[in-house]
Amino acid sequence: MPGIIHIEQLCKSYFMGQQELQVLKGVSLDIHKNEYVSLMGPSGSGKSTLMNILGCLDSPTAGTYILNGHDVSKMHDNSLAEVRNKEIGFVFQQFNLLPRLTALENVALPLIYAGVSKTNAMKKPCRYWKK
Numbered sequence: 001m002p003g004i005i006h007i008e009q010l011c012k013s014y015f016m017g018q019q020e021l022q023v024l025k026g027v028s029l030d031i032h033k034n035e036y037v038s039l040m041g042p043s044g045s046g047k048s049t050l051m052n053i054l055g056c057l058d059s060p061t062a063g064t065y066i067l068n069g070h071d072v073s074k075m076h077d078n079s080l081a082e083v084r085n086k087e088i089g090f091v092f093q094q095f096n097l098l099p100r101l102t103a104l105e106n107v108a109l110p111l112i113y114a115g116v117s118k119t120n121a122m123k124k125p126c127r128y129w130k131k
């Protein structure tokens, strides 16, 4: 059974002028629901490159990425932003919070982008916190 994260023969190259740097050279992996996975490797081995693709922040050069049944491999910025909003959460090493907003406003922001009214968005996270 394919995982909730399913990648097949994923490749990513960075181009600097004519120079191609192949970072991911055919990575295949399945991550199933409720699985915890650690990605380990020396500095420069491509962990961040792979995480950026898994988090839909970047696209592969070749190969397939199916996230929860959606083929996100060839999606462009707007569709990827939609998937990030609905399908995946990402905890960054740096917090990437908006400094002008309160903690609650920062947490509520993705709900507002998802179309929930500000009043409901500010209520909804509280419901989860009280559980």
Ligand SMILES: Nc1ncnc2c1ncn2[C@@H]1O[C@H](COP(=O)(O)OP(=O)(O)O)[C@@H](O)[C@H]1O
Pocket (backbone or CB within 6 Å): 014, 015, 021, 023, 041, 042, 043, 044, 045, 046, 047, 048, 049, 050
């Ligand atoms: N935006 C980029 N442009 C060009 N090369 C990059 C870029 N990001 C990463 N690299 C190169 O890709 C390789 C893998 O980097 P990275 O994915 O950051 O590795 P890790 O997270 O495992 O340390 C490194 O050689 C790095 O210099």
Ligand SMILES: [Mg+2]
Pocket (backbone or CB within 6 Å): 047, 048, 049
């Ligand atoms: Mg890294």
